[in-house]
Amino acid sequence: MIVEIGAFSLVLALALSLVQAMLSAAARVKRSRVLAGAGEGAALAAFAGLALAFAALMYAFVTSDFSVANVAANSHSDKPLLYRIAGTWGSHEGSMLLWCLALTGCGAAVAGLGRGLPDGLKTLTVAVQGVLGVVFLAYTVLASNPFARLDAPPIEGRSLNPLLQDPALAFHPPMLYLGYVGLSVVFSFAVAALIEGRVDAAWARWVRPWTLVAWSALTVGITLGAFWAYYELGWGGWWFWDPVENASFMPWLVATALLHSAIVTEKRGALAGWSVFLALAAFTFSMLGAFLVRSGVLTSVHAFAVDPTRGALLLIILGVTAGAAFALFAWRAPALSPGGVFAPVSRESALVLNNILLAAATATVLLGTLYPLIREAATGEAISVGPPFFNLTFTPLMAALVILLPAGPLLAWKRGDARGVAQRLWVAVLIAFACGLAAFALVSPHKAFASAGIAMGAWLVVGAFVELAERTRAFRGPMTETWRRLIGLPRGAWGMTLAHLGLGVFVLGACFETGWKLESAEAIPIGGRLDVGAYQLVLDGVRGVEGPNYDAERGYLRATKADALVCEPRPERRFYPTGGQTTSEVAICTRGVSHLYVVLGERRPGPDGPVWLVRAYWNPWALLIFIGPAIMALGGLVSLSDRRLRMAVGAKEARA
Amino acid sequence: MRRALAIVAAVFCLAAASDPAERLADPAQEARARAIFREVRCLVCQNESIDDSNSELAADLRRLVRDEVKAGMSDEEVRDHLTGRYGEFVLLKPAFSWGNAALWGAPFLVVGLGLLLLVRGFRTRGAEAELSQDEAARLARLSDDEPA
Numbered sequence: 001m002i003v004e005i006g007a008f009s010l011v012l013a014l015a016l017s018l019v020q021a022m023l024s025a026a027a028r029v030k031r032s033r034v035l036a037g038a039g040e041g042a043a044l045a046a047f048a049g050l051a052l053a054f055a056a057l058m059y060a061f062v063t064s065d066f067s068v069a070n071v072a073a074n075s076h077s078d079k080p081l082l083y084r085i086a087g088t089w090g091s092h093e094g095s096m097l098l099w100c101l102a103l104t105g106c107g108a109a110v111a112g113l114g115r116g117l118p119d120g121l122k123t124l125t126v127a128v129q130g131v132l133g134v135v136f137l138a139y140t141v142l143a144s145n146p147f148a149r150l151d152a153p154p155i156e157g158r159s160l161n162p163l164l165q166d167p168a169l170a171f172h173p174p175m176l177y178l179g180y181v182g183l184s185v186v187f188s189f190a191v192a193a194l195i196e197g198r199v200d201a202a203w204a205r206w207v208r209p210w211t212l213v214a215w216s217a218l219t220v221g222i223t224l225g226a227f228w229a230y231y232e233l234g235w236g237g238w239w240f241w242d243p244v245e246n247a248s249f250m251p252w253l254v255a256t257a258l259l260h261s262a263i264v265t266e267k268r269g270a271l272a273g274w275s276v277f278l279a280l281a282a283f284t285f286s287m288l289g290a291f292l293v294r295s296g297v298l299t300s301v302h303a304f305a306v307d308p309t310r311g312a313l314l315l316i317i318l319g320v321t322a323g324a325a326f327a328l329f330a331w332r333a334p335a336l337s338p339g340g341v342f343a344p345v346s347r348e349s350a351l352v353l354n355n356i357l358l359a360a361a362t363a364t365v366l367l368g369t370l371y372p373l374i375r376e377a378a379t380g381e382a383i384s385v386g387p388p389f390f391n392l393t394f395t396p397l398m399a400a401l402v403i404l405l406p407a408g409p410l411l412a413w414k415r416g417d418a419r420g421v422a423q424r425l426w427v428a429v430l431i432a433f434a435c436g437l438a439a440f441a442l443v444s445p446h447k448a449f450a451s452a453g454i455a456m457g458a459w460l461v462v463g464a465f466v467e468l469a470e471r472t473r474a475f476r477g478p479m480t481e482t483w484r485r486l487i488g489l490p491r492g493a494w495g496m497t498l499a500h501l502g503l504g505v506f507v508l509g510a511c512f513e514t515g516w517k518l519e520s521a522e523a524i525p526i527g528g529r530l531d532v533g534a535y536q537l538v539l540d541g542v543r544g545v546e547g548p549n550y551d552a553e554r555g556y557l558r559a560t561k562a563d564a565l566v567c568e569p570r571p572e573r574r575f576y577p578t579g580g581q582t583t584s585e586v587a588i589c590t591r592g593v594s595h596l597y598v599v600l601g602e603r604r605p606g607p608d609g610p611v612w613l614v615r616a617y618w619n620p621w622a623l624l625i626f627i628g629p630a631i632m633a634l635g636g637l638v639s640l641s642d643r644r645l646r647m648a649v650g651a652k653e654a655r656a
Numbered sequence: 657m658r659r660a661l662a663i664v665a666a667v668f669c670l671a672a673a674s675d676p677a678e679r680l681a682d683p684a685q686e687a688r689a690r691a692i693f694r695e696v697r698c699l700v701c702q703n704e705s706i707d708d709s710n711s712e713l714a715a716d717l718r719r720l721v722r723d724e725v726k727a728g729m730s731d732e733e734v735r736d737h738l739t740g741r742y743g744e745f746v747l748l749k750p751a752f753s754w755g756n757a758a759l760w761g762a763p764f765l766v767v768g769l770g771l772l773l774l775v776r777g778f779r780t781r782g783a784e785a786e787l788s789q790d791e792a793a794r795l796a797r798l799s800d801d802e803p804a
Contacts, residue, residue: 235708242703344778356770364763371750371759379755384697386705386748393763521674615674 003068006056007147010097013049013104014137016042020107021130028123036123040111043126046133047108050101057097057146058088067153070094070146076159076578078549086170090161092294092310093146095173099290100136102181106210107133110185117206124192125185132184135317143313159578162550168228176221176248180286182214183251186258187283190276191325194332199272204265207279209640211262212495214282215255216636222248223629230626234584234599236517236617238625241390246369247289250362254282257358260351268348268413270339274355280329284322285362291318292369343415350408350416357401364393402456402507405500406463410470428466432459443516450515457511460504464497495639502631509593509624518618523604523611533618535596536560537569542600542612550574552585555600555612559589566591571600571614593623673707673718680722689725692734693718695749705748 024039026032057070061084066072074091075084089098107129114122140146163169189207193199225248230238239245258278265275295311342348368385376382406428410421436455440446469475471493472485520532530537538558545552552574559566569587576583589596601613673693680686693707698714706714706721717738724734738746750756 237708240703349774352770352774356767356774359770360763360766363766367759367762371756375755375759381755382743382745383750383756384745384748385750385759386695386697386703388695388749389759392749393760397763397767519674522676613675 002056002059003065003147003149006053006060007145009049009052009056010137010145010147011141013046013053013100014134014141016046016049017104017107017130017133017137019130020046021127021134024123024127024130028120028127031120033119036119036126039123039126039130043104043107043111043130046130047101047104050097050104050137053147054088054097054101057094058085060147061085061087064157066155066157067149068146069148069150072150072154072157074159075157076549077156078578079159079165080548082167082170083165086164089173089177090164091146093140093144095177095294096136096140096144097146098173098177099181100133100140102177103129103136103184104133106181106185110188114206118202120196121189121192121198121203121206124195125188128188128191129184132188132321135321139310139313139317143310156578159549159576162574162576162579162581162583163232166228166232168224169232172221172224172228174221175217175224179214179216179218179221179255180248180251180283180289182210182217183255183283183286185210186214186255186279187325190279191328194276194328197332197335199265199276199336201266201269204262204272204275207275208259208262208266211255211258211279211282212636212640215252215259216633216640218248218252218255219629219633219636222252223626223633227626230622231586231588231597232583234586235615236519236597236619236622238622241368241387243369244293246365247292250365250369251282251285251289253358253362253365254278254285257355257362258282260354260358264348264351265339268340268342269337270342270348271352271355272339273333273336276333276336277329278355280322280325284318284325287314287318287321291315340414342413345411345418346416347408347411347413350404350411353404354401354408357397357404361394361397361401364390364397368393399456402460402503405460405503406466409467409496409500424466424470425463428459428462431462432456439512445516447515450511453511453515454508457504457506457508460507461501464501464504467500468497491642492639495635495637495642498635498638499632500635502628502633502635504628505624505631506628509621509626509628512621513619513625516620519615520617521601521613521615523606523613525606525609525611528611528614530614530616532596532616534561535566535616535618537598537614537616539612539614542603545572547574549578550576553600553603555587555598555614557587557598557614559596559598567596569596569598571598573600573602590623593621593627595619595622597622678715678718678722680726682726685725686722688731689718689722692721692725692731695735695747696721696738697746697748699742699746 020039020042023035023042027035027039057068059065060068060071061075062081064071064075064077064084066075070091070093071087074094075087079087087094089095107126110122110129111126114125117125186207189203189210193203222245225245226238229240230236258275261271261275261278264271291311291314294314340348368389371385372383406425407421410424411417432455435458436451439454440448440451443451468486471489472482474482518533520530522528522530524530524539526539526541528539530539536559538560540556540558542553542555545554552572554570554572557569557571559569567589569589571587572585574583574585575581584599584601587598589598595617597617597619599615601615603610603612605611673690680689690707694705696706696717698704698706698709698711698717700711700713701709704714706717721734721738724737729737735747739751744751750759752760
């Protein structure tokens, strides 16, 4: 019964989205506040309907109702509660429902929260959001119904892939989808502004909080995915330049570019057309991501819920939606004002360079992802584009970005003072060089590129502090004055500093881990020894363990460093009888910000009894790879809190 | 789909190339072989190098590469041999060829185009800011007229 209510709510939400789009569009044409209010009401109701539908599906998963096809295919009654809940969005149908939930949620948020917006812009944004809702809900209802019942329900479900039964991965899709779909609001704002024919500083300010929410969520979502790959896949890699990873990374790159170009549009009225273009591109890349991941046109290591026939439908949705938006852009953008003038050395220039490099990075990732398809379609020759390509193209672009970054916030608008900036940054330059040289000299083996990476990470971290010191006049006046300024710094400034600092922390971690990671593997008997770096591992024993829905072999190891016990890793090798799959559960000992990473491999016959293949990695500074993006996302949220405050104040002033 | 999942899961067990049973005796040769592995695709896997993959084909390819490295072939010769046998698809790093010109050139193209637009923006705006000849002459006349 509850499942039927869910199915009904889903169709109702589709109808309400249609009503939302039509009422809001009519409201804009007739300039009717009543109709606009009705459209907003429909947006809120559509969200309520979808929330109900989602809750119904979740109920079916939690209660293991195997008469629902989707539950039978993706759940199992033995599964722990968390993974039964996560199973709701673990399949294609469920993830599309989650997508629609986020989409209608965004529409409702604009309708409910956008009080400070001008009537015309808000009404049109709600209308466009309604159209997007109709498109994706129609797809879900007609081609991907999660509530379809089975004639003969099985007694037991077919379970969720055990690799996906993981806390990080339970929350990875919701964050990612919030990010993907959060960009739909930015898209709708851009379309609305193009129709209105006005893109100005105010527009850029309204778009900013939405971009910040989506960007922060994407940052967290991508990082959770990388973290999951790091400890679940069992060889310590965290980024593979896999098509599915790229699909989530491209919207992030575009959103990052948009955050920066929107600042120029907001403060100086320049780059209006470019900002609108990025706003359209960001959600287009989100849709492209959904298409690439769901259609299976690209072979990927993460292709978990793939269906080629629906891929064609998604491609049509992508083509029509993005095509219409960019056609509108081509028609209306030339009428947008070019905005303020600026000198070659200025903050505007720095932000434009940021955008050029991010755009080039996006193009590189896009082409690297799609080129095998393009080339095969054009010439019939199959090629592969893998990590070596991205290391040679993407990395230099990012290096250039990182080198320029600390100078940007120190430059003045309109006309900057290059010499002054150089004077403020020389300390950072010195420290960065010192760090790079120290890394090269002290860490063996000596690696020039990795050391340069350390220098760049240090450059970003110190650069962030220099910028903070500059804003607070630290070391140049009384401490009390600095303290007063520090307290008085706007949240937006803190957000930027945190985001840049987080990037620095990430660069440090990524370069150190990649450059000086150690690997060791031996087939050892009970009592056998394995050395990795400064650590010795002894296999004390291997015992069988029974989990809730798996059987495992657990290794009992001791890790020592200079004869002192460091930790006792307990890696497992799990067998899931329902799917017949084997996974390895890695044991990670955290030492400061570094990881000792231990994997228990297969059992083999040895000369004197069985031996186990044990692999150990020393991943120095690996924790920073995940802490860095977390700091960046925190920066996004801090900046967001500032905006909301200011918008509320602005609204109050407007009322007064 | 379930079959695909099973393959993925089976493939995903461990980074296979570090298996001591396969290792070459000479550490320098082993390091070279590992570097080559990272640039060779496991042909039957989803999107993995033979360094990571546990599949049988990857193990065969690793044995092949290790044998050739041991026999004293250069990295280039090993790669050429592989592409001769399996086509360009086997290399994770696409060749620098005309067919891949768009791929390798794209980053430069976008950066170049962006910089060009930026510089052109400065030029045209710079010209607007400067005075035309007429204006300069008028300005000179006006300042000449001023009483000393």
